[in-house]
Amino acid sequence: MIKLDYEHRQAGHCESGVTSNLLHYHGYEISEPMAFGIGAGLFFSYLPFLKMQHAPTTSFRVWPGMVFERATKMLGVKTVVLRFRKPEDSMKKLNEILDQKIPVGLQVGTYNLTFFPPEYRMHYNMHNMVVYGYDDKIYFVSDTLMDRLVTITYDDLLRVRYAKGVFAPMGRMYYPTYVPKDIDLKPAIISGIRKTANNMTGVPFPLIGTKGIRFLSRRMRKWERKLGPEKAAYYLGQVLRMLEEVGTAGAGFRFIYGAFLEEAGGILKQEWLREMAIEMGETANKWREFSYYGSRNCKKRGKADQSYDFLADMLLDCADREEKIFRKLAKIK
Amino acid sequence: MNQTREEKNPDETGQEGQLYHYNKEMFYSFDKKSGFSKRITYQNPETQILIKQGWDEVAERLSMTRLLVTSGKRSPIAWYMEKHLMEIPMLAEYMEISSWRVRWHLTPFGFKRMKRSLRERYASVFGISAETLEHPDFTNTITETHDKTGL
Numbered sequence: 001m002i003k004l005d006y007e008h009r010q011a012g013h014c015e016s017g018v019t020s021n022l023l024h025y026h027g028y029e030i031s032e033p034m035a036f037g038i039g040a041g042l043f044f045s046y047l048p049f050l051k052m053q054h055a056p057t058t059s060f061r062v063w064p065g066m067v068f069e070r071a072t073k074m075l076g077v078k079t080v081v082l083r084f085r086k087p088e089d090s091m092k093k094l095n096e097i098l099d100q101k102i103p104v105g106l107q108v109g110t111y112n113l114t115f116f117p118p119e120y121r122m123h124y125n126m127h128n129m130v131v132y133g134y135d136d137k138i139y140f141v142s143d144t145l146m147d148r149l150v151t152i153t154y155d156d157l158l159r160v161r162y163a164k165g166v167f168a169p170m171g172r173m174y175y176p177t178y179v180p181k182d183i184d185l186k187p188a189i190i191s192g193i194r195k196t197a198n199n200m201t202g203v204p205f206p207l208i209g210t211k212g213i214r215f216l217s218r219r220m221r222k223w224e225r226k227l228g229p230e231k232a233a234y235y236l237g238q239v240l241r242m243l244e245e246v247g248t249a250g251a252g253f254r255f256i257y258g259a260f261l262e263e264a265g266g267i268l269k270q271e272w273l274r275e276m277a278i279e280m281g282e283t284a285n286k287w288r289e290f291s292y293y294g295s296r297n298c299k300k301r302g303k304a305d306q307s308y309d310f311l312a313d314m315l316l317d318c319a320d321r322e323e324k325i326f327r328k329l330a331k332i333k
Numbered sequence: 334m335n336q337t338r339e340e341k342n343p344d345e346t347g348q349e350g351q352l353y354h355y356n357k358e359m360f361y362s363f364d365k366k367s368g369f370s371k372r373i374t375y376q377n378p379e380t381q382i383l384i385k386q387g388w389d390e391v392a393e394r395l396s397m398t399r400l401l402v403t404s405g406k407r408s409p410i411a412w413y414m415e416k417h418l419m420e421i422p423m424l425a426e427y428m429e430i431s432s433w434r435v436r437w438h439l440t441p442f443g444f445k446r447m448k449r450s451l452r453e454r455y456a457s458v459f460g461i462s463a464e465t466l467e468h469p470d471f472t473n474t475i476t477e478t479h480d481k482t483g484l
Contacts, residue, residue, distance in 0.1 A: 010373055012359045053387065053418070054394075111418065117355040119384050123418055147357045147373065164426035237386045244380040249371075255361035259369040281363030295379040298386045 002098045003133035008142040008149050012249020012256055014128040015067045016041060017144030018105045021130060023077065025103055026179040030075075037260030038074050038188045039067030040195035042253050044322075045208045046216040052166055053122060055238035058216070060252030062199070064107055064126040064167055068174055070195070074188035078178035083170045087162050090171030091154065095134060097175060103132040103142075107172040109163025115141070115150035120245070125167040127247070131157075145247060189264045190332055196257075197330035201323055210326070213319035217312040224308050232308065237298040244291050251291070254284035261329075270332075276325055283321040290314040352381040391418060399471055408444030409469045410435075413459040427458045 006025055011017020016036035023030050036042070041061050048056040061067075065081070072079045084090035097104050109125040110116050133140040137154040152160075161171045200209040207215055216239070223232035243252045258280035265273030293306045293314065354375055361371045376384070398415040401407040414424050421439075425432040430451075437443035438455070449463070456463040 010359045012361055012371065051420070054390075054420070117353065119353045119355070119388065122387070123423065145356070145358060165423045168426075234386070234390055237383050237390075240380075240383050241387055245376075245384060249359060249361045255363055255369065258363055259361060259371075262369055277369070278365065281369060282365070284363055292379055295383050298383055 001133070001135040002101070003135070003140055004098070004101055004103050006103045006130065006132035006142060009144065010147060011144035012247070013041070013061070013067075013253060014144050014247050015039075015064065016071075016256070018128045018130055019068045019071050021142065021144065022103060022105055022176055023072075023075075023179060026176050028075075028077075028179045028183065030071075031259075031263060033256050033260035034185070034189075034263055035071045036067060036253070036256050037196070037264060038185075038192040039069075039071035040192045040199065041067040042196050042257045043199055043208070044210070044212045044252075046212045046219075047207060048219070050166065052124075053238065055235050057166065058239045058242045060243060060248060060254075061126075064128070064169075065172065065174070068105065068128075070192070071188075072176060074191055075183050075185075076180045077176050079174055079176050081172070081174040083172050085170075087158050087171060090161055090173065091158060094131060094173060097173075098131065098134055102175050102177075103130050105130050105174045106161060107169040107174075108157075108160040109165065109169060110160070111163060112156060112159040114152060114156050115143070115146065117145075123163070123165050125163050125165055125169055185267055189268060193261075193264070193329050193332050197326040197332075200326040201330065210319045210323040213315055213322070217315035217319065220308050220312040220315065233298050236294055236308075236311070240291050240294045240298065243287060251284040251287040254280060254287055258284055272328075273332075276329060279321065279325050283318060283325065286314065286318050286321065290318065351375055351378065352385055391415075402469065403471075405441055408439055408441050409466055410444060410455055411439050412469050412471065413455075413461070413466065414439075417459060424458070428454060 004025075007021065009017065009021055009024070011020065011032045013032065013036060016032045016039065019035040019039065020030050020032045023035075043060065043062045045059045046056060047058075050057045069079070069081060082090075082093065084093065094104055094106075106129055107125070108127050108129060109123060110127045111121055111123045113121060113127070129141055129143040131139050131141055139152050139154065139157050141150045141152055143150060161169055163169060203209055206212070220236070223235055227235065242248075244250060249256050258277045261273050261277035261280055265271060265277060290311065294311055297306060297311070357373045357375055359371055359373050360377075361369060363369050395412075395415050398407065398411050402409055402412045414421075419427075421432050421435050425435045428435065438447055438451070452466060453463045456466040459466065
């Protein structure tokens with residue numbers, strides 16, 4: 001049996017929490033918001049041509065794996081990231097690394113994640129967790145979503161590591177191999193902020209960033225007329241589920257990002273960042289408001305409490321606020 | 334270095350009107366006076382309604398699919414595909430065949446002409462026997478989907 005002395009800490013966002021906790025194991029302290037911010041995790045995309053659960057895919061974060069890879073790279077942490085064609089090889093390698101007393105981060109699908117809250121077990125492949133030991137065919141898991149340590153069997157772990165669908169994990173596993181003793185956070189913070197600012201305002205593609213939020217707003221106005229009230233309510237529900245459901249810590253990561261800016265302001269001794277943090281916090285509260293009014297529409301299922309125009313206007317407000325924030329953040333030095 | 338404040342959760346037993354209380358999660362919040370804070374608590378009631386809406390939609394699609402299968406318009410694969418929250422491209426990936434072949438097998442005609450080995454492979458993907466695939470039991474409980482499957 002291998003059972004490492006790994007501290008389980010809950011987090012709002014799985015990948016940022018895993019990054020923070022893995023580095024903590026290796027002796028380096030970094031908060032979840034800091035990992036998220038340096039990893040440039042905040043994003044927005046609306047992909048009407050890519051359906052998940054029969055509705056367009058909306059995402060408020062970057063692709064899975066990028067937060068860990070970017071954050072560790074910017075911190076000078078050496079890591080190994082692996083994918084395997086053969087599932088059995090992935091489990092063999094997992095055991096091999098655990099035998100070396102290294103806890104391992106895994107990307108998994110949540111549908112067959114037996115310990116996961118049943119209401120969240122849909123086909124969602126962007127989840128991350130840490131395995132910190134095993135005893136024959138039982139694996140010890142620290143899942144930052146969970147309020148307790150959990151276990152999973154070999155067979156079930158294989159299933160979730162090789163879940164199919166959008167962003168299929170393909171056995172992806174990752175772990176740090178070297179963490180420097182002294183890390184200068186300042187360049188990492190600046191680079192992370194610039195990257196997010198560019199992602200949100202600098203990419204000339206209409207479906208991502210603040211352009212994407214506005215695109216969604218335009219589409220939303222037409223949903224009831226084009227799709228009918230029931231399907232419109234379902235589409236809206238899907239946007240709101242991505243905004244508020246498992247692993248965003250609320251308001252599509254905007255709260256976590258605000259917390260990062262607040263922390264960054266202190267480290268860089270740039271007071272204006274704390275003001276940006278306040279603006280981001282207020283924007284997050286606007287997203288929350290959107291979610292509140294939107295959920296009332298979904299509850300009514302077909303009889304909208306607030307018009308889709310009203311909700312679309314709220315989205316435009318969020319887009320305008322984020323545009324303003326990220327254009328200022330892009331100038332960080 | 335500023336660290337986000339941790340709030341003590343005053344409600345240990347759960348919020349009123351709570352649909353789900355399997356697990357407490359971490360949430361961040363912001364207040365202009367007190368700044369950013371985080372706390373571990375159950376998902377808020379509005380979001381729980383959204384989660385339920387998603388599952389209600391699943392149950393409705395499952396009912397409609399059952400009608401299509403029992404009326405002979407779709408093969409039993411359609412029922413199990415819906416029960417496992419899958420769409421054609423995903424099922425095709427699990428089966429390691431093309432989407433158009435899955436579409437063909439969703440028709441009663443295509444299902445009847447399927448090779449035994451393919452039938453068994455579908456059954457394995459759904460975690461059932463080939464016999465059960467041919468004669469679905471139409472158990473309508475979504476939670477049964479979360480039992481061990483061949484996925």
